[in-house]
Amino acid sequence: MSTTDSSARTGPHIPRDPADDHTEAMARRRRAMLTEYTGADLSSVTTGFDPAAARGNIENFIGVAQVPLGVAGPLRIHGEHARGDFLIPLATTEGALVASYSRGMRLLTACGGVSTTVVEESMQRGPVFSFASAAAARDFGAWVSARFDEIKRVAEGTTRHGRLRDIDQFQVGPLRYLRLNFTTGDAAGQNLTSRAAAAACQWIAATHPAHPAYLLSGNIDTDKKHSQINTLLTRGRxxxxxxxxxxxxxxxxxxxxxxxxxRWRQAGATGTLLAGAAGNGAHAANGLAALFIATGQDAANVAESHASLTYTQLLDSGDYYWSVTLPALIVATCGGGTGLPTQRACLDLLGCAGPGNAGKLAEICAATVLAGEVSLAAAVIHGDWVAAHERLGRNRPGASGR
Incomplete structure (x- = not known):
């Protein structure tokens, strides 16, 4: 029997409507199928909004995952894009997180606020081309550099907002890896850069005398995973x-x-080196994940975005300079989940909904991370860390918490 024969299929069939699959009726049908097949009580799973709003965001829609949403602040920001006092929406199931971030925000605001700067912007796709020899791959690199303007024209012909900034090149044996660096406006840009890079690669393969074979992604763009190249060369902002x-x-x-x-900062920095961690701070992923979920960002991008570099100085005055650099922060205010009702409302709360606001959201993210770093570091040193979680982070009466 062929493995593709429909009679060989096992398990339930997920109902779909090819004409219009994002409806309340189809969501109910799928929930009913799941309950019949598994016995699970899905009465708490509801659509929450018109399912048509989720078209383009999800397939086989059955409802929304309800994540508690809190607000922290106020956080005063003096940025190039974000200016003012902000109340920050955070979606999380971790007790004490909102309280901790809020505490850090209040301290930073009392000290005059946070200054924020977007240093660089770059979103990548990293194709790899294969040749018969290392020399041929090397010569191909020179050929690409000489034709940058033509490659740029082809790539940018696929997008209204993407701009090819430059192309990094790296060689291993007969393989030539290209890292095409784009600016992407207010979109996160992964789809935009994929489309633009695909057109560029097709043109390169057709135009180069060797007509080389290639893969659209040779993994040097390190999409949705941390890497040292992103820390050094930037991904997102x-x-x-x-x-x-x-x-x-x-x-x-x-x-x-x-x-x-x-003093304890030095000990922590040494521990980071020993562990080989993605950053020398405390927990950038906590605030970013909560803010990403609240504002409709791709949560998987936390894998790249959480990389952080902390730099501090004990000043002669006795005051303390503290900076956090996020080298691969990927955020958007258009596209993806940013148009869903709750996520759009949270972006509105920040004044970041719609075009022209991605830089502002990026600065708010960085300031939020700094607030969380300050609060957690102080709690660990003062001995409040465990006590705060015991007091705020236990929601199961009668459980030992051990």
């Missing part, structure tokens, strides 16, 4: 958030002295 913590304000709010904070 490279954003810096920095602030000076007043010694008196830090002590009043957190019970910690700046000298103590700096």
């Amino acid at each position: 490279r954003v810096v958030a920095e602030a000076v913590l007043s010694r008196a304000a830090l002590h009043d709010a957190m019970g910690v002295d700046t000298a103590e904070l700096f």
